[in-house]
Amino acid sequence: MLTRRIIPCLDIDGGRVVKGIRFQGLRDSGDPAELAARYEAEGADEIALLDISAGKQSRIADTQTIARVRAVLSIPLTVGGGVRSADDADRLLNAGADKVGLNTAAALRPELVSECAERFGSQCIVASIDAARSLDPRPTWNVRIKGGDSRTPLDAIEWAVRAESLGAGEILLTSWDRDGTTSGFDLDLTAAVAHSVHVPVIASGGASRPSDFVEAIAAGAEAVLAATIFHEARFSVQQIKQFLKTQGVEVRL
Amino acid sequence: MNRNVVIIRTGSANIASVAAAFTRLGVGSTVTSIAETVRDADLVVLPGVGAFGPAMKALREDGLDDAIKSRLEAKLPLLAICLGLQLLFEFSEESPGIPGLSIVPGTVTRFQPHLRTPQMGWNEVLPSEINAASGTPPLLRPSWMYFANSYCVRTPPPGWECALTQYGGSFVSAMQKGRTLACQFHPELSGAAGLSLIKRWAALAAAKEPAPC
Numbered sequence: 001m002l003t004r005r006i007i008p009c010l011d012i013d014g015g016r017v018v019k020g021i022r023f024q025g026l027r028d029s030g031d032p033a034e035l036a037a038r039y040e041a042e043g044a045d046e047i048a049l050l051d052i053s054a055g056k057q058s059r060i061a062d063t064q065t066i067a068r069v070r071a072v073l074s075i076p077l078t079v080g081g082g083v084r085s086a087d088d089a090d091r092l093l094n095a096g097a098d099k100v101g102l103n104t105a106a107a108l109r110p111e112l113v114s115e116c117a118e119r120f121g122s123q124c125i126v127a128s129i130d131a132a133r134s135l136d137p138r139p140t141w142n143v144r145i146k147g148g149d150s151r152t153p154l155d156a157i158e159w160a161v162r163a164e165s166l167g168a169g170e171i172l173l174t175s176w177d178r179d180g181t182t183s184g185f186d187l188d189l190t191a192a193v194a195h196s197v198h199v200p201v202i203a204s205g206g207a208s209r210p211s212d213f214v215e216a217i218a219a220g221a222e223a224v225l226a227a228t229i230f231h232e233a234r235f236s237v238q239q240i241k242q243f244l245k246t247q248g249v250e251v252r253l
Numbered sequence: 254m255n256r257n258v259v260i261i262r263t264g265s266a267n268i269a270s271v272a273a274a275f276t277r278l279g280v281g282s283t284v285t286s287i288a289e290t291v292r293d294a295d296l297v298v299l300p301g302v303g304a305f306g307p308a309m310k311a312l313r314e315d316g317l318d319d320a321i322k323s324r325l326e327a328k329l330p331l332l333a334i335c336l337g338l339q340l341l342f343e344f345s346e347e348s349p350g351i352p353g354l355s356i357v358p359g360t361v362t363r364f365q366p367h368l369r370t371p372q373m374g375w376n377e378v379l380p381s382e383i384n385a386a387s388g389t390p391p392l393l394r395p396s397w398m399y400f401a402n403s404y405c406v407r408t409p410p411p412g413w414e415c416a417l418t419q420y421g422g423s424f425v426s427a428m429q430k431g432r433t434l435a436c437q438f439h440p441e442l443s444g445a446a447g448l449s450l451i452k453r454w455a456a457l458a459a460a461k462e463p464a465p466c
Contacts, residue, residue: 002376076442096269121303123371125399201375252375252397
């Protein structure tokens with residue numbers, strides 16, 4: 001049976017792992033290759049590496065860091081940051097990425113998703129969506145781009161559906177409101193997107209306790225991504241997976 | 254293991270990860286799209302990410318389809334990964350009307366619409382029971398491996414030792430005949446279990462050619 005995945009996320013800035021709250025107030029959390037190796041040893045199913053300053057600096061994610069992480073890692077590596085063209089995606093794949101995350105450039109020019117999917121296959125293309133809850137009484141979410149700096153009128157659920165139809169093989173769904181806050185996942189958001197698409201959805205943003213992971217999976221997430229709780233060693237990947245197993249969730253142990 | 258492995262450049266694949274896996278095993282690798290190199294190399298890997306039709310087109314343009322076929326006829330070692338396994342078959346629903354390498358009879362089909370597709374993540378690989386009778390130490394062992402596929406082969410082909418995996422019913426997750434190993438999963442991304450399988454394949458490939466069966 002296909003198991004649910006736990007994905008530690010390395011936010012990269014200047015070759016170091018950093019973590020803040022809602023993408024601000026970044027603190028150094030360690031060396032990317034060291035952390036990646038530690039998480040694989042702890043039983044991580046995959047690693048995500050997001051170069052958070054790539055887009056702002058009009059460059060692609062740091063290929064030297066990708067290569068360093070690849071060299072120590074024998075599980076899948078998803079890389080995001082500054083991809084604006086299929087050639088950019090190719091550079092990340094050549095550096096050692098297995099999957100490429102598309103965010104700002106795809107929200108501004110959706111054809112980027114189909115260009116990449118046609119060239120590399122859907123299983124290689126992750127639509128990375130940062131969603132911010134609006135103040136409506138009925139919950140709705142807008143897509144934020146440029147590392148969360150810029151709010152768009154784009155509806156996050158509609159964008160996820162569109163990205164799937166253009167060939168995205170996975171949705172990395174981050175709650176901008178919960179990112180780095182360790183206040184639990186935005187389960188309404190996870191459920192709304194998971195029920196609207198047929199590709200796997202990775203829930204991200206807000207993980208705090210082992211029960212949060214169970215809830216995200218119950219809401220429809222195929223995989224759960226977290227950074228802060230792993231970087232701060234509040235829980236190991238292994239502890240989370242063992243807890244999931246006691247709750248009847250299929251995991252690889 | 255001190256021989257070099259040749260990785261076939263299929264245009265669009267996670268070749269860096271395949272090369273990194275061999276590096277970890279202490280085996281150097283080169284990437285090529287030259288048919289002669291592929292035909293004569295000790296160890297060849299056919300990686301595969303992307304779509305069936307474009308991948309076959311790329312192989313044909315460089316004469317790599319014939320190079321792979323002649324390797325298999327000469328019983329030379331081949332490791333086919335993911336789409337690489339599917340390319341061994343005659344057809345795929347992914348690219349109707351485009352013939353594959355047609356080394357194995359059968360058609361590759363898409364996962365049923367109610368399943369989340371691609372199948373993305375770790376799933377259990379179990380050698381089919383028939384293998385127990387073969388007597389030789391099995392290459393395929395029960396293990397967790399990483400998959401990223403939307404298409405699969407549902408029926409084990411005759412004459413191949415197969416391992417099966419469940420996703421909306423069972424499908425062929427690996428198949429072996431002599432020194433050819435084809436995996437629907439990505440051994441290069443499957444942690445220690447995947448590296449161990451690659452190592453066993455390379456050891457088998459380096460051994461004296463097995464008696465014809």
